[in-house]
Amino acid sequence: MENVLGLVALACGIIIGLGAVGACVGIGLMGGKYIEASARQPELMNELQTKMFLLAGLIDAAFLIGVGIAMLFAFANPFVLK
Numbered sequence: 001m002e003n004v005l006g007l008v009a010l011a012c013g014i015i016i017g018l019g020a021v022g023a024c025v026g027i028g029l030m031g032g033k034y035i036e037a038s039a040r041q042p043e044l045m046n047e048l049q050t051k052m053f054l055l056a057g058l059i060d061a062a063f064l065i066g067v068g069i070a071m072l073f074a075f076a077n078p079f080v081l082k
Helices: 002-040 042-075
Strands: none
Touching: 002 042
């Protein structure tokens, strides 16, 4: 049983860590593309900003869903028989 708990803790760390890295890379790339697009066409800055914030929220939501799944495994572990 200790082996299963240890592997679940490792899996939770990997889920949260890779999700955080993916969200950071995604938001960084999106922010860079937003700056490029607003520098090319400044008249579209307001429309681009709205779309950028919408996508930032979706990227963060995907990360937070991963955190929620990791917390489910950490606190209500379905892999451990009681």
